[in-house]
Amino acid sequence: MVNQINFSMANDNDLNKSQTFKSFKDKWEKNANLAFTQTSDENSDVFEWIINRNGFSNGDEFRAFLKGKKRILDAGCGNGRVTALLKKYADEDTEVVGIDLTAAHVATENLKHLKNVSVFEKDLLGDLSDIGTFDFIYSQEVLHHTADPKRSFDNLVQLLRPEGEIAIYVYKIKAPLREYADDYVRNIISDMNYEESSKALNEITEFGRIMAKKGITIEVPKVDILGIEAGEYDLQRFIYHFFFKCYWNDMFSEEENNVINYDWYHPQIASRHSLDEILGWYLENDLVVSQKNVDHYGITVRGRLI
Known part of the structure; x- marks a missing residue:
């Protein structure tokens, strides 16, 4: 039984390495x-x-x-x-x-x-x-x-x-809710190809754009149990810091912003x-x-x- 478990883990590691390799190969070639x-x-x-x-x-x-x-x-x-x-x-x-x-x-x-x-x-x-x-x-x-x-x-x-x-x-x-959400999305899209995963992430990127466009600043108290630090935050960055990655930067095009989100979510190996x-x-x-x-x-x- 031990050998079977180790063999399974080895296969999983090889699959993760292969998936991560292809993830970055696609990202940079495209x-x-x-x-x-x-x-x-x-x-x-x-x-x-x-x-x-x-x-x-x-x-x-x-x-x-x-x-x-x-x-x-x-x-x-x-x-x-x-x-x-x-x-x-x-x-x-x-x-x-x-x-x-x-x-x-x-x-x-x-x-x-x-x-x-x-x-x-x-x-x-x-x-x-x-x-x-x-x-x-x-x-x-x-x-x-x-x-x-x-x-x-x-x-x-x-x-x-x-x-x-x-x-x-x-x-x-990162904060526990951010860790959970990131792994949740990663597990869903990691088996998709570049085009499919990019399309799936479009809504997250658009969410980041809309939140950034709002220009809203909020003051939040510390919430230790959720890893939230007290302070003043731009709304988009507050969500980005503590809940899920929804990157947006106006210096990049919508497609480029989406690639940056892909870079985080798609590779299976991301310790x-x-x-x-x-x-x-x-x-x-x-x-x-x-x-x-x-x-x-x-x-x-x-x-x-x-």
Whole structure:
């Protein structure tokens, strides 16, 4: 009986990995330029979100941080948008490498005009020794989509040069009603193909748009049992934070907003974590934490190898 259970679990894991692989392959092949321009635009919300949670107030501070780093890795680069951001703010002669399991070909096309940038098809849980070592490794919204996030992180740490730094962003454990609703929707659409799931999510995206358009601000008390923090919230963000993901941002088209919701709901492998857990990963790898940030959606941590 034990062997039968283990075999069943192995099959489930393989199916989840296959589903998640296809989910992201479809996403990037059908939306090769998603958020590409906005990521490097200092006037965009996307740029500010990335820079600020990593501990930098502006592009100049980010450039100062990257100065002198000779090799940088974007681990799980997707369409290459963050790879391009890293290249823009690094020294001219810095080599920037992107790796991705599902979209390396998309990133290669998007980044072909940049010098000292290369992209490889790699699994974060596989052998990465042939790509060399790095002064800085960045892995945004990737580890939680691998079958073993901790082992993926450990694998990346092995690529750090002495005193090298690694920065990651992973999903956090959210309010209980948000967790329930997210998994409920995920379980319904995960077996749908890209077109079917996108159509199913249209109503959630439209809900987010209408709520954002209302422009209503509400003051709410703390409700500990539901994980609701006291404060003043935009109505759409209040629902987004604590009940279900209904992303909307006016800088994106309706289709692009829908893809961002797809990115959250469709991949079957989407683990969530606590700050203490992530800090433990750094401690176990002899990394000294220099930056940590927890928002309503995720956890950002950066640390240096001792």
